[in-house]
Amino acid sequence: MTVSLVVSVAIGGVVLLLLHVMVWRWAPDNSPRVILLGLLTTIGILISGVIDAVLTNGDSLEVCAVVWIAVSLGVFYIIFYVGLARSVSLTLLARLRGCGAQSLPLNALVDEYASSSRFEDRIRVMHKTGLAQLSADSVNLTDKGFKLARWAKVLGRAAGIGVEG
Amino acid sequence: MVAFTTMLVVFSSVVVAVLVAAALQMGSLALRRAGRGSSSLIADIVALTASVVGGVVFLWNALWFAYGPGGWVQELPYSLQIGAVFLYLAGCVGLMNVQSVLSRGYTLRILVDLLERGGRANVDSLKSGYGGGLGIGGLIAKRLHSLASLGLLHFQDNQVGPLTPLGKLLAEMTVRLRKLLRLEMVG
Numbered sequence: 001m002t003v004s005l006v007v008s009v010a011i012g013g014v015v016l017l018l019l020h021v022m023v024w025r026w027a028p029d030n031s032p033r034v035i036l037l038g039l040l041t042t043i044g045i046l047i048s049g050v051i052d053a054v055l056t057n058g059d060s061l062e063v064c065a066v067v068w069i070a071v072s073l074g075v076f077y078i079i080f081y082v083g084l085a086r087s088v089s090l091t092l093l094a095r096l097r098g099c100g101a102q103s104l105p106l107n108a109l110v111d112e113y114a115s116s117s118r119f120e121d122r123i124r125v126m127h128k129t130g131l132a133q134l135s136a137d138s139v140n141l142t143d144k145g146f147k148l149a150r151w152a153k154v155l156g157r158a159a160g161i162g163v164e165g
Numbered sequence: 166m167v168a169f170t171t172m173l174v175v176f177s178s179v180v181v182a183v184l185v186a187a188a189l190q191m192g193s194l195a196l197r198r199a200g201r202g203s204s205s206l207i208a209d210i211v212a213l214t215a216s217v218v219g220g221v222v223f224l225w226n227a228l229w230f231a232y233g234p235g236g237w238v239q240e241l242p243y244s245l246q247i248g249a250v251f252l253y254l255a256g257c258v259g260l261m262n263v264q265s266v267l268s269r270g271y272t273l274r275i276l277v278d279l280l281e282r283g284g285r286a287n288v289d290s291l292k293s294g295y296g297g298g299l300g301i302g303g304l305i306a307k308r309l310h311s312l313a314s315l316g317l318l319h320f321q322d323n324q325v326g327p328l329t330p331l332g333k334l335l336a337e338m339t340v341r342l343r344k345l346l347r348l349e350m351v352g
Contacts, residue, residue, distance in 0.1 A: 002243075005247075020346075021346065024347060024348075028347035030349065060168040061240065062242065062244055064172050064248065065242065065248035068245075068248035068251060068252045069248050069251045071252065072251035072252050072255035075255040075258065076255065079258060079259070084339065084346075084348070085351055088305075088308050089308045089311065090335070090336075090351075092308055093312065093332055093335055094339050094340050096318060096325065096327070096332070099326050102326060103324040103326040103327060104324070104326055105323060105325070106302075106305070106306065106323040106324070106325055107323070109309075110301060114292070114302075119288075119295075122271060122272050122275055125272065134288075137289070138287050138288070139285070139286055139287075140284060140285050141276070141280060141285070145280075145284075149273075149280035152267060152270075152273050152276065159267060160194050160198050161267055163268070163270065163277045164268055164274070164296065164299075165274025165275075165297075165299065
């Protein structure tokens with residue numbers, strides 16, 4: 001790997017990390033904001049490409065390699081972030097961290113999770129993204145929500161996995 | 166023009182390699198569903214790794230043919246080969262993520278539950294009947310079984326915990342990163 005490639009990818013990556021932490025700390029929000037993170041990632045990729053173009057005097061194959069690596073790392077980062085922000089498994093691990101060497105009855109953990117507003121938060125995010133409409137205590141699927149749910153069922157069936165949740 | 170052809174050939178090879186890996190993965194899933202193989206988490210990981218390696222073997226050979234004597238590619242820098250491997254891995258991880266969201270997506274399952282109830286439901290009934298009747302208890306138990314299979318915690322006789330050293334490390338990293346990004350309502 002050439003030095004210019006490593007330097008350009010590293011600078012783009014550091015810019016993305018800094019922008020992400022700054023924006024998220026400055027304006028915290030419960031919704032995952034994946035589109036915003038995608039925009040920040042695009043900025044990081046562009047910076048990597050421009051820096052490499054300057055360092056290699058516009059060698060198109062080198063710039064292409066840098067952009068591909070930066071896009072790949074961006075995809076890894078977004079997937080990692082979504083897991084960090086929404087994973088139920090990680091939330092359970094974080095909860096059990098507080099128990100030290102003790103164990104907890106499953107029912108206590110379930111009751112605690114069910115009594116938190118996490119389920120309702122998902123519904124609020126669905127309302128915010130236009131997938132469902134929340135009114136008083138009832139939820140209605142929107143056209144967009146109907147389409148996504150149908151597509152998920154079809155894709156799940158095609159892949160032989162089913163939407164189990 | 167030569168550079169553009171090279172990029173196009175390498176990119177096409179990557180796309181086909183990702184499709185090969187996806188086909189291998191779907192084939193192994195179908196075989197296991199048909200009962201001709203075990204369906205443990207370890208078996209899933211082995212099948213997935215085999216599919217990804219299968220795609221890498223395809224990519225390696227495709228690039229070798231393209232760059233070989235009489236091939237379409239005249240110049241194949243080392244950096245572009247690395248870029249192709251990264252792109253291939255990103256494609257595989259992206260597909261794995263789609264598969265994971267389809268099979269375990271929490272929000273997606275709520276949408277499907279709503280769809281199965283005609284598009285309208287009460288929040289409480291939706292919560293108690295989550296996952297086609299699985300409920301929140303079923304959701305949590307399923308996650309805990311997976312975490313235990315991965316060696317991150319102990320889960321026996323309806324007693325959860327304590328975490329294993331690896332589980333503690335992952336939990337610690339999760340808490341710190343969530344704090345750094347001020348992610349309050351999570352998971």
